[in-house]
Amino acid sequence: MTRLLFLGAGDIGKAMISRLTETGMAGKIEISVCDPYFNNTDIQTTSEITAIYPTLEAAQLNGAYDVIVIAIAPELFGKLAHLMKLVTTRQSLVISVMPGINVETLRHNHAYSVVRAMPNIGAKSGHSATGCYAGPYVTEAGRAIATRLLQTIGSVYWVKEESHLHAVTAISGCGPAYFFAFTEALAKAGISLGLPDDLALDLAIDTLHSASASLHADRSPARLRDEVTTPRGVTAAALKLFGEENNLETLVRRATKAANDRSTDLE
Ligand SMILES: NC(=O)C1=CN([C@@H]2O[C@H](COP(=O)(O)OP(=O)(O)OC[C@H]3O[C@@H](n4cnc5c(N)ncnc54)[C@H](O)[C@@H]3O)[C@@H](O)[C@H]2O)C=CC1
Numbered sequence: 001m002t003r004l005l006f007l008g009a010g011d012i013g014k015a016m017i018s019r020l021t022e023t024g025m026a027g028k029i030e031i032s033v034c035d036p037y038f039n040n041t042d043i044q045t046t047s048e049i050t051a052i053y054p055t056l057e058a059a060q061l062n063g064a065y066d067v068i069v070i071a072i073a074p075e076l077f078g079k080l081a082h083l084m085k086l087v088t089t090r091q092s093l094v095i096s097v098m099p100g101i102n103v104e105t106l107r108h109n110h111a112y113s114v115v116r117a118m119p120n121i122g123a124k125s126g127h128s129a130t131g132c133y134a135g136p137y138v139t140e141a142g143r144a145i146a147t148r149l150l151q152t153i154g155s156v157y158w159v160k161e162e163s164h165l166h167a168v169t170a171i172s173g174c175g176p177a178y179f180f181a182f183t184e185a186l187a188k189a190g191i192s193l194g195l196p197d198d199l200a201l202d203l204a205i206d207t208l209h210s211a212s213a214s215l216h217a218d219r220s221p222a223r224l225r226d227e228v229t230t231p232r233g234v235t236a237a238a239l240k241l242f243g244e245e246n247n248l249e250t251l252v253r254r255a256t257k258a259a260n261d262r263s264t265d266l267e
């Protein structure tokens with residue numbers, strides 16, 4: 001049985017634990033958690049969790065682990081890096097979902113191999129788009145384990161360059177927040193046009209769902225946009241403003257560049 005330790009089980013860690021349970025994979029894995037503030041809100045069942053430890057020193061009492069998922073804030077890793085040796089062997093695979101912290105820093109001269117993964121909050125419902133990078137000592141078996149674990153939370157894409165993870169973070173890691181912000185803005189716009197608050201929010205949310213469903217069926221956003229846009233019609237009047245002086249594209253490019261740069265700063 002694979003022994004799996006979550007170092008940090010907040011939103012992302014708990015989403016992964018829930019999906020391992022829901023997909024039946026948890027039955028083949030012994031799951032432990034190391035998190036001094038672990039709480040079971042947002043998690044369907046804790047019955048699949050064998051043990052919860054407040055520190056890595058306590059977690060080592062259970063021996064070493066085959067896989068360690070690091071899902072803590074990146075700023076915390078520096079304080080814990082030297083303790084990773086307590087819970088790993090040279091056969092261990094470390095999967096980090098922290099932005100910025102690179103493979104070399106993650107290895108901290110320890111012998112384990114490292115996969116970096118950048119999921120998104122869609123993990124909660126099994127709809128994450130996760131970008132991954134395999135460090136230098138990751139075996140085919142290690143890659144396969146990481147793929148199987150991460151596929152429980154959604155789609156998995158491997159990148160060849162570690163530096164591409166900054167862009168992955170800026171596009172898909174943070175991406176759900178952009179669509180949430182747009183949905184909020186659309187609802188507020190509906191209110192300003194006279195709709196009741198609840199109706200404006202319901203319409204904005206259901207429209208995001210319908211656009212997402214259309215994109216699943218036909219992965220061509222430009223073609224779908226054309227389909228909605230009757231020549232000289234109503235949509236065209238709105239899209240003209242998105243397009244003027246490249247407004248929307250420029251804004252999205254600047255915003256994702258800021259996210260990319262922030263991720264680079266964390267290195
Ligand atoms: N929330 C998101 O959408 C995404 C988050 N990430 C990354 O995943 C990581 C975790 O993010 P979230 O789950 O959202 O954060 P979170 O704040 O919900 O969870 C972090 C967990 O770390 C625990 N923790 C604090 N000190 C600890 C310690 N000394 N030892 C062990 N655990 C400790 C906290 O109690 C908490 O449960 C971060 O690096 C974040 O950047 C990556 C992709 C998406």
Ligand SMILES: O=C(O)[C@@H]1CCC=N1
Nearest residue numbers: 099120169173174175
């Ligand atoms: O905001 C953050 O730093 C993390 C990384 C991607 C999504 N949330």
